[in-house]
Amino acid sequence: MAAHEEVLKLIDDYFTGVYTGNTGLLQSLFDPHAQVFGEVNGLHHHKPISVYLEGVAARKSPKELNEPFRMKTLGIDVMGDIASARLYSPMLGFEYCLYLTLAHREAGWQIVNKTYAAPLLAI
Incomplete structure (x- = not known):
């Protein structure tokens, strides 16, 4: 499988883990030293x-809250053993925009950083 397809598969697994709350799956996707940065409200x-x-x-x-699955990949870049993905993840009352940074290791691709924002929306 080409790197691009491997990254897309990891993103699909990430969406599945977040949507279903499967922390075992999510943990397998992240480097154990990964950091999460964000801004909400x-x-x-x-x-x-x-x-x-x-x-x-x-x-x-x-999924437990019966929310529709509306998460999607907006773009990815793969450069050798690093990659980045820009995602849209509307859920739990927020419109999350996020970036994942990935690194290819011996065991495959892993998320090494997650950065997200849920901007204040004008109502």
Whole structure:
């Protein structure tokens, strides 16, 4: 499988894990030292992946809440053993825009950084 397809497969697995709340699947996709940075409603967040996964485990998943699956990939770039993906993930009352940075390791592609924002929306 070409790198581009491998990255797309990882993103599909990421969406599945987030949508269903499958922290085991998500943990397998992230480097154990990955960091998560974000901004929601003007508040900044920074946490290691372990804390992010604890939050996913503690909440009801979008699937449990009967939310429609509307997540999509907006673009990816693969350059040798690094890649980035720009994603759209509307869920849990937010319109998340996010970037994943990936690195290819001996075991395959892993997410090494997640950066996201849920901008304030004018109502």
